Amino acid sequence: MKKMYFLLMVALSSLFLLTPIHAAEPVKVGMILPYSGVYAGLGKEITRAFELGLEVFGDEVNGRKIVLVQEDTEGKPNSGLSKTKKLIFSDKVDVLVGPVSSGVLAAMRDTVHNSKTPFVIANAGHDGISGAKCSPWIVRTSFSNRQVVRPMGKWMYDNGYRKVYLMAPDYAAGHQMMDHFKAGFKEAGGTIIGEEYPPLQGTKDFGPYLAKVKEAKPDALFVFFAGGPAIQFVKSFGAFGLGNTIPLAGAGWLTSPLYIKAQGEGANNIIGSANYIPSIDNAANKAYQDAFKAKHKREGSEFAVQGYDSARVIVEALKAVNGDTSDKKAFMDAIRAVTFDGPRGKMRFDSKNGNIIQNIYVYKNSKTNGVIAPSVFDVIKDVQDPSDSCTM
Amino acid sequence: MKKLFTLDRFVALFLIALSLLLSESVEYYGQELIAEITILAIFAMSLDLLVGYAGLVSLGHAAFLGIGSYATGILTVQYGWEMFPTMLISIALAGLVSALVGIFVVRLEGIFFIMITLAVSQMFHAYFLKNREFGGDDGMPGIQRLDLEAFGLTVFDPADFAKFTLIVAVLVYIGLDLLMSSPFGRYLIGIHQNENRMRSLGVPVEQYKLAIFIIAGMVAGLSGSLQAQHTGFVSPDAMFWTVSGVVLIMVIAGGTGSLVGAVVGAVIVRLLSHQISSLTEHWMLFMGLFFIAIVLFASDGIYGTFAKYCRRSRWWKSAGNSSD
Known part of the structure; x- marks a missing residue:
């Protein structure tokens, strides 16, 4: 019996020892x-x-x-x-x-x-x-926004797109994205032959904008759209039938897996840059x-x-x-x-500004078994944010 | 005969005393919350001038709050002005804009007034959303606070900033209370109750409506300026129509037609949404149920219903008050 008590005491005290941890x-x-x-x-x-x-x-x-x-x-x-x-x-x-x-x-x-x-x-x-x-x-x-878009400028020039048309919604992020792309693209030696900024909300018909793009005959159209407008834009692009003549490129949010299904045929063959796609x-x-x-x-x-x-x-x-x-x-x-x-x-x-240094993936959408999905096309290694004004 | 101690003033006094007490006893976050709610209360009072007194249901009142915020942000951050003159200019600017808007909108009534105020406020929202000079949809950070060293307040201490906003709120309340007890206020209530009669009595109805629209805009501008100082930040979201909608709900939930009702609404709605949203992701559902309950069981609003029962009660009458 005494032994039992002793064991019990040990067990209990070990509980006390464990509890604080x-x-x-x-x-x-x-x-x-x-x-x-x-x-x-x-x-x-x-x-x-x-x-x-x-x-x-x-x-x-x-x-x-x-x-x-x-x-x-x-x-x-x-x-x-x-x-x-x-x-x-x-x-x-x-x-x-x-x-x-x-x-x-x-x-x-x-x-x-x-x-x-x-x-x-x-x-x-x-x-x-x-x-x-x-x-x-x-x-x-x-x-950072520019981390995803800026390297795409150089990549597009290096891959033979010399004259590019730009389109983005008319708000701060839209203009910023285009500015970053331009910086990377012009630095490499490319030319911007036109820019369009449709209103952010309520643009149902991208036809007039796409008609201008068609007339300008660029090597590629580079856009930034995300969420609802991205669905609308890619649909219009598909319906307008530009896909066969002018390649469409954009930042990753253009055809996110979350809504690529809603975008239909227009999403096929789109080239984009993103920090992640599921098939890496x-x-x-x-x-x-x-x-x-x-x-x-x-x-x-x-x-x-x-x-x-x-x-x-x-x-x-x-x-x-x-x-x-x-x-x-x-x-x-x-x-x-x-x-x-x-x-x-x-x-x-990045020790300079705390931003992640990561690969940026250039992907291309393609259709296999009737499903349009992105696959890795090229990798731009170890992309840093081009931080200029950070002082810590 | 006018009484000095109406139920409204009694409750107002109680609320002020309570918040002053709380601003000493609660910790940092509570003090931040008091400042936030006090600023909302000023904003709600300004809307109640329109909704409760003049019968002008505006769904675009946040535009004037936003103008006050942006004026404060732009003048101090981009032009390096001192805060005190900036606040005055912000209020004046909100008044000026509401005068320009008011000239066109006060002629309208009911649903047309709601729609036009909504449209105008969305125009302002769209302008600031697209204007890259003022930060576009990213907004404008880095707004400082009014320096009150001379009065022994350091506004970077949240307790002191809460006190500062409380003092402003009390001044606003006294000013508006006096205004609404004056013949001007009585005329407004008369217009609300029977516009045609007031018109046939020779009252220039449109001018009165315009005047209250401007005053409401200026007070909203003041709350906007305070909000910009409190958050140190302004973005186009401050003038989005949902902000106008939320403050309208506050006024209705509290009880229209009394300044204290607007304040009570602001306090209860904000506290509830703070508490419930910490508990569950579906907090909006519970807020919705709460509003339905108010509409069903307290159609005069929380304070309105409370005041109704209070005035009927024996205790209030025995204290020498008529059931006004």
Whole structure:
């Protein structure tokens, strides 16, 4: 009997010994993403992939569990900022992950920077964050807009497209994208023979614009469209029958896997640049796609991979500091030092501005068995953001 | 006979005391929230002038908030002005624009007024969305706050900024309350209740409507300027029609026709959406149910219904008040 007691005591005291480790404060990750509004789908996609990332790479470091605190930005700068403040000052998160839109990112930036909160950008491509608005507390696992578009200028020139026509919606991002393409393209020696900027909202008929393009006879048409307008534009392009005479090229969002089906025949043969397409051939991508398919019964998108990689960045940085986030500077340094071979190939952060250095994939859509899908056409290795005005 | 202590003023006093107390006791985030809600309350009061008093249901009021915000941002960030004159100019500019808009729109009524205000505000939204000089759809960051060292307030301390916005809100409330108790305000209420009668009494109805439209625009401009200082940032989203819609819901949920009702609406709607959206992704569903409940069970709005029962109660009458 005494022996029983003794064993029981040992067992109980070992419980006490274990408890403090398990009861260690969890690492709080603030997910600042749109869960309602137009970008709700992207917010949820990134969150799902982040959770998947934690399952794969481990959701516990040195006894500290990684927990998510989700807040809805609604895709609006003001709500996003106010939720950012809640996450930082009320929930006291250790690190922030998000947002989807550049407007929200621009609104958040000063608060994050001044409060010295480690921040991993998982989608928004706002160029300023890798430029004049850079911060030692911010890294980006997704892309900067110009990082995706600028190298495409040189690539197109090198591949024989000398005279290019441009088209983009008439708003800040549309003009920025075209400016970046022009910079890369002209530097290489190409000529822009025309530009069109249709209104962002409500352009149902791209016919008049496409007629002008047809008349100008360019070697290629380079465009930037995303979301709803991208569907509309590619459909019109197909209906107008330009596909056989003038090659269409654009940044990746032009024919995202999320809506390529809705775009019909027009999407065939489009050339684009992107930081990720699902058919990249490497071991890490295969593992990622297998895990994603097993959990969600479909292919992981380019938005998901950014959430997945963000989770990996945070887990590896936590491992490097043994789960200790009390020294924010050390934790942030660990984040900036993370490097790995992920689904997008080799990735690391630029020491100059915290932006990811990654491959940019030139893809081409083609039809196999009646399904139009992108495949890798060419790879532009280790593309950096051409940061000019960042001083940290 | 006019009374000094109406129910409205009593509740207003209570709200002010409560928020002052809270701004001392709550921590950082709570103070930020108080400032945010106070600014919204000023904005809601300005809309209530139109909706509740003059009977002009505007679905484009955010345009004037946005103009106040942008004027503040542009003048301080791009032209390096001091904040105080900038605030005055922002208010004046919002007033000027609302005068120009008002000349055309106050002649219209009902659904036509709703549609034209919506259209005009979307025009402003489209302009700032496309204008690359002011940041386009990325917006304009880096807006500073008013320097109040002279009054012993450091506005970078959120508690002090919350107090500053509260003081402004109190001044706005007193000003508008006096205005609405004056003959001017009475005429407006008269126009709301029976426009033809007021017209046949010789009241220049359009001029009165234009005047209140301008005043409402100026107060909205003030709240816009404060919002820009609070968030340090302005983007075209500030003047999108959904912002006008949300503040209209606040005014209706609180109870139209009393300034306190607008304030109560702003406080409750904002707090609820903050709390529920932290709990669930489907928070908009619950907000919708909440609004349906208000429409069904408290059609005078939360404060309106409260005031109705209060005025009927024995306690209020025994305190020497008629059931006004």
